[in-house]
Amino acid sequence: MGRFAPSPTGDLHLGSLYAAAASYLDARAHGGRWLIRLEDLDRPRERPGAAARILRTLEAFGFEWDGEVVRQSDRGPLYAAALDALRRAGRTFECSCSRLDLADAPRYPGSCRSGPLRRGRPTAVRLRVEPGIVRFTDRIQGPGARDVAATAGDLVIRRRDGIVSYLLAVVVDDAAQGVTDVVRGADLIEHTPAQRHLQELLGLPAPRYAHVPVLTEPDGAKLAKSARSLALDAREPQGPLLRALDLLGLPVGEQPLPAGLPEIWDWAIRRWDPERVPKRPALPVRG
Ligand code: GLU
Numbered sequence: 001m002g003r004f005a006p007s008p009t010g011d012l013h014l015g016s017l018y019a020a021a022a023s024y025l026d027a028r029a030h031g032g033r034w035l036i037r038l039e040d041l042d043r044p045r046e047r048p049g050a051a052a053r054i055l056r057t058l059e060a061f062g063f064e065w066d067g068e069v070v071r072q073s074d075r076g077p078l079y080a081a082a083l084d085a086l087r088r089a090g091r092t093f094e095c096s097c098s099r100l101d102l103a104d105a106p107r108y109p110g111s112c113r114s115g116p117l118r119r120g121r122p123t124a125v126r127l128r129v130e131p132g133i134v135r136f137t138d139r140i141q142g143p144g145a146r147d148v149a150a151t152a153g154d155l156v157i158r159r160r161d162g163i164v165s166y167l168l169a170v171v172v173d174d175a176a177q178g179v180t181d182v183v184r185g186a187d188l189i190e191h192t193p194a195q196r197h198l199q200e201l202l203g204l205p206a207p208r209y210a211h212v213p214v215l216t217e218p219d220g221a222k223l224a225k226s227a228r229s230l231a232l233d234a235r236e237p238q239g240p241l242l243r244a245l246d247l248l249g250l251p252v253g254e255q256p257l258p259a260g261l262p263e264i265w266d267w268a269i270r271r272w273d274p275e276r277v278p279k280r281p282a283l284p285v286r287g
Helices: 014-029 050-060 076-088 166-176 186-202 238-247 261-271
Strands: 002-004 034-038 092-095 124-127 133-138 142-147 155-158 181-185 208-212 214-216 282-284
Touching: 002 014, 002 181, 014 034, 014 181, 014 208, 014 214, 014 238, 014 261, 034 050, 076 092, 076 124, 076 155, 076 166, 076 186, 133 186, 133 208, 142 186, 155 166, 155 186, 166 186, 181 186, 186 208, 238 261
Parallel strands: 002 034, 181 208, 214 282
Antiparallel strands: 092 124, 124 155, 133 142
């Protein structure tokens, strides 16, 4: 079972189509189900109308998802239960540090481990992360290992504004929804060790991970200033879809290529081979 989990903070562009297509092809090629989860917990960053536009665009591009679209904003009790379990196990502490307090720290220095330093301030909940190497194998990028305590330190699992953090929500949801294969952009690979660590603490099964490269401008900069970064046009799905499939290593030069969208998807599902996805964290695109 796979999933695509967009945050409604903007419209889909070629880079998001690329990650969504990889996850979709991977699930369907294994005869698996594929879910959509709107990661809409960060209300302050949400753009009005983006969630509806994302779903319309995915539909126009021929994605067919299983079941109802899940919204994280409807799942507060699930996250609260996970927070509670960690709290009861003595794995958390309240932290009063602001972003400014920590601006110069390469990682969280443990300031509030024995109680919030500044009384009367709103607090975040942090996970007490003990030293130790977390290992995982990525199906595309290869083996990874990270000492979360040494690199990030104690992780925020509920923010000072009360919002449950992405890290916790994603881990709880992937397990609750039975996701076995996480296929997503390599910009998220840095969060994978922390997610593996949380899964272990919560006694949740670990999904397999495959991180596809992040598409960039030809000079390596974030997709930003060209047609490549524009919101996908739902009226013209075929060009960008074939582009994304080509960048995923599918033989789109093959002739004759099928004509309609459903036929293109069938063709691509039959040919999906994660071995052909470029094994690199970033992939510059031209044109
Ligand atoms: N919602 C996250 C994002 O849009 C993706 C979460 C995930 O795939 O784990 O960046």
